[in-house]
Amino acid sequence: MKSYEPKNIRNIAFLGHSGSGKTTISESILFQTGAINRRGTVDDRNTVSDYNDIEHEKGCSILCTPLYAEYNDVKINMVDTPGYDDYIGEIIAALKVCETGMMVINSQNGVEVATNIIWEVASQSSKSMMFAINKLDVEQAHFDKNVTDIQESFGRSATIFQYPLQTGANFNTLIDVLTMSAYKFSGDTGFDKIEIPASETAKAEKLHNELIESIAEVDEELMNKYLEEGLLTEEEIWKGLKVAVATCQIFPIICLSGKNNIGTELFLQYAEKFLPSPLDAFPVVSVEGDKIEVNPHAPVSLFVFKLTSEAHLGDMTFFKVYSGTMKSGLDLYNEHRSSTERFGQIFVINGKKRAEAPALCAGDIGATVKLKNTGINDTLHEKGKQITIPKMVYPITKVRTAVVPRTKGEEDKVGIGLNNLSQEDPSLRVEHSQELRQIILHAQGELHLGIAKWRLEHRYRVEAEFIEPRVPYRETIQKQVKGSYRHKKQSGGAGQFAEVHMMIDPWHENMPKPEDMSVRGKDLIELDWGGKLEFVNCIVGGVIDQRFLPAILKGVMDKMTIGPLTGSYVRDIRVCIYDGKMHPVDSNEAAFKTAGMMVFKDNFIQASPKILEPIYNVEIRVPEDSVGDVMSDLPTRRGLILGIDSEGRYQKIKARMPLAELDKYSTALRSMTAGRATYTQEFAEYQSVPPSVQQQLMDDYKKRHDEE
Ligand SMILES: Nc1nc2c(ncn2[C@@H]2O[C@H](COP(=O)(O)OP(=O)(O)O)[C@@H](O)[C@H]2O)c(=O)[nH]1
Ligand SMILES: [Mg+2]
Missing domain, CATH: 3.30.70.240 (Alpha-Beta Plaits)
Structure with a gap:
């Protein structure tokens, strides 16, 4: 594989609701460009993209899969993605490394749930977007309705570039209103450029003029020229279009049948002609605030967006080169982990097939055998140059489960498996909760949890049960209570003696000072589990030595970690120590800790706990x-x-x-x-x-x- 300059690279994320045809389209594109010579289907479980065991089992994409096709002099990197918001982490990874997102719409259904959700995620990342209306070969295809649907949902910047002459079984011809020509597709990969049928010229002209006008709107000079002369030159159109798409002023709508390989050739032409290369997109700004120059001659920096550890492909680290030219044998520094990694061979990857790449220029996507000490979201760069690519940010998880091994004694195995899973998929979060005494797995949805379970069993060979997680309840009190406790032990040898008088109140902001007590000192403690503990010293006349107060506090804190009602953490309490007794020999810290704990517990139970x-x-x-x-x-x-x-x-x-x-x-x-x-x-x-x-x-x- 030769190496491609940034201007000859296109990175496109295939996005859309599950079942819209992303994987099928990617397969057709690989076929159309000769990357594969036999076209697999999702139903036969033999596509390049859905090669994982779990994808075979579930019959749909679960992971983001980098693919590439070489078309004329351009390398088209595609990242196929799953179509459920449960797998949003994979979609975020694909969008991170691509300049364009192609939203695939199932022509039977129009805009669907995930279409909206993914659009929202994409909008936050200022990527160029386009729409591909797919499955136009089915009888229930509704092209016009799809367009209205898209424009109502995502705005008028969504612009028709092509429309089908006919949909359903006879779908084989596209009217390209950008170049004002028609394409008739035949056989497996064939297509002929034909005249636009006379019956269509009026409609095509109208759409063409609308499109040219949108392109002219990109800049004032172009607009003036268009208004004066009523047309733009071909060069002006391509140039304006490139800017319009790169700056999200136009979202092209194209037509496809992934299954019948209709329209992929036009998609490839468009990708080459006007989709943004890494040079044309909004510049990436590093955490340090520098615009990263997409320059193959600059020092190397790259960003890790995916890890795999699986049977077919092996353990790999996937990255995008942000600057410089990546070659095997380079040592790169991982700032985040303060370590250097030596890169061996570097690869370009199509599903589970990898090919060695001599070099990858800025903007390109590749992989290497898994780096020892590098995770997803890490930036590596040549030493001496500090560049940190902003990390991917995942939505807050919305389901949780407790994970227990089916076989006792396999707790560690479960823990290791879960930690590995969350390293490969940071949109999952593992929490070893001391409070709940459970391992809690937080995920994006039920499907996400299901996949985690499957992978634990099949990949990490540990059977786990997902059970209802405990809830982190809290306990507090509703009224003031005073009480005392005397701890006394005199059974030979050194004795123990401590007496503590304590008042507890429900704590709230700006509460009045304790009545009839003189405050000598107070401590407002922010509890690790939320809420406050105010610890007030109201001792008069030194009846308890100052040095025993920390021990009393410790006793209280110990009780606060196991509330008497449900064993939950206690919060929002004011504790005033106002009296007590010491013994000149037998009083010590341990005795005061016990007395503090006991009086707190007794008072708490009296104080209408809730x-x-x-x-x-x-x-x-x-x-x-x-x-x-x-x-x-x-x-x-x-x-x-x-x-x-x-x-x-x-x-x-x-x-x-x-x-x-x-x-x-x-x-x-x-x-x-x-x-x-x-x-x-x-x-x-x-x-x-x-x-x-x-x-x-x-x-x-x-x-x-x-x-x-
Ligand atoms: N008729 C028809 N079926 C398609 C087309 N594209 C995909 N399919 C089918 O739709 C289903 C889902 O396709 P898939 O590529 O897995 O969709 P994805 O979830 O978006 O990746 C599969 O059964 C495909 O064979 C198409 O253009 N026309
Ligand atoms: Mg898929």
Whole structure:
């Protein structure tokens, strides 16, 4: 494989709802350019892109897969992606390294749930976008409706570049209104440029003029010329178009049948002619604030966007070169991990097939055998030059599960497997929760969890059960209580003696000083688990020595990590130590710690303790016809509806829901709306649980405690 200059590279992410045909289109493009000589199909499980075991098992793409085709003098890197928001991490990775996103639309369905979600993600990254209306060969194809749908959802910048002469079984001819010619496709890869049929000239002219006008709008000079002369030269059109697409002023709409390989040749022509090369796109700005120059002669910097460890391809590190020219044998410095990595062979990769590349210039995508100490999101560069490419940012996870090994004793194996998984997929998060005494896996959705389970079993050979995670409840009190505790032990040898008088109150901001007590000192402690502990010294006349106060505090803190109701953390308490006794010989820190702990515990139980639960803000995006169902279901989950806004053809319901209920929501929502609704969640605050729930939780805790 030769090496390609930045101007001859195109990086295109294939995006879109699952089943729209991304993988099939990528296969046809590889075939059209001669990269493969036999076309696989998703249904036969033999496409280049969906080569993974898990993709074979599930029958759809799960991972982002880098592919490349050589067309004329241009290297077209494609990154095929999965089409569910559960796998958003893969979509984010593809968008990160590509200058263009091609949103594939299933002509039968138009804009779908994931289309919207992916569009939102793409919009945040200022990438050039285009639309490919696919499956125009099916009887239910609705080209005009698709266009309206796209424009209503994503704006008028979506512009028709081609339209089909006929859809359905006879779909074989495209009217290209950009160049005002028609293309008739035949056989496996054949196409003929033909005259636009007379019946179509008026429509084609109209669309052509609209397109040229949009191109002219790119800059004032071009617009003036167009207004004066009523036309642009071919050179002006291509130049203007390139700018318009690179700066997101035009989103081209093209037509395809991935299955019948219709239109891919035109796509390739467009990609060569006007899709942005890495040189044409918005410049990437490093964390240090420097614009990164896409220059093959600059010092090398590269960014790692994907890791694999699997049977077919082996353990690989995928990267995009941001500057310089990457060659094998180079030593690059990983700033983040303060280590140097020696690169062996470098490869370009098509699915599971790799070919050695002599060099990869700035803008190109490649891989190397897995680097020892480098993870996703790391930048490596030539030593002495500090460049950090901004990291990929993933959405907040929205489902969680507790993971336990099916066989006792395999806890470590599960832990290692999960850690490896989250290294390959940082949109997953593993939490070894001391509080809940569970390993919690946080993911983007139920499907995402399912894949993690599958990979644990098949890749890391450990059978795990995913069980309901515990909820991080909190405990606090509702009234003031005073009390004392005397700890006394005199059974031969050194004795122990400590007496502590303590008052506890519910803590809140700006609370009045304790009555009838003189405050000698206070400490406001921000608890690691949220909330506060105010520890107030109101000792008079030195009845307890100053040096024993930290021990008392320690006793209190120890109790605060295991609340008496459910064993949860305690928060928002003010503790005043106002009296006590010491013994000249037997008092020591251990004795005061015990006394502090005991009086705190006794007081706490008297102080109308209550359980708090985490409440989340949720935003649920629901298609109009399901709004009623979703709204009426929310109260059954202790959800509180805050408001509803419309957003295109969707309604956005804002609500609050306890985490305990939210854990089951993803599945419920999917079944209520046939998978057409999505939601996001964010922690809001802790709130008291209703009395009936409190009793249930206390009973459960007691039962568990007795069992253990
Ligand atoms: N009729 C028809 N079917 C297609 C076309 N493109 C893809 N398909 C089928 O649609 C299904 C999903 O395709 P796939 O490429 O996996 O979609 P992806 O999820 O977007 O990657 C498969 O059964 C394909 O054979 C097309 O252009 N026409
Ligand atoms: Mg796919």
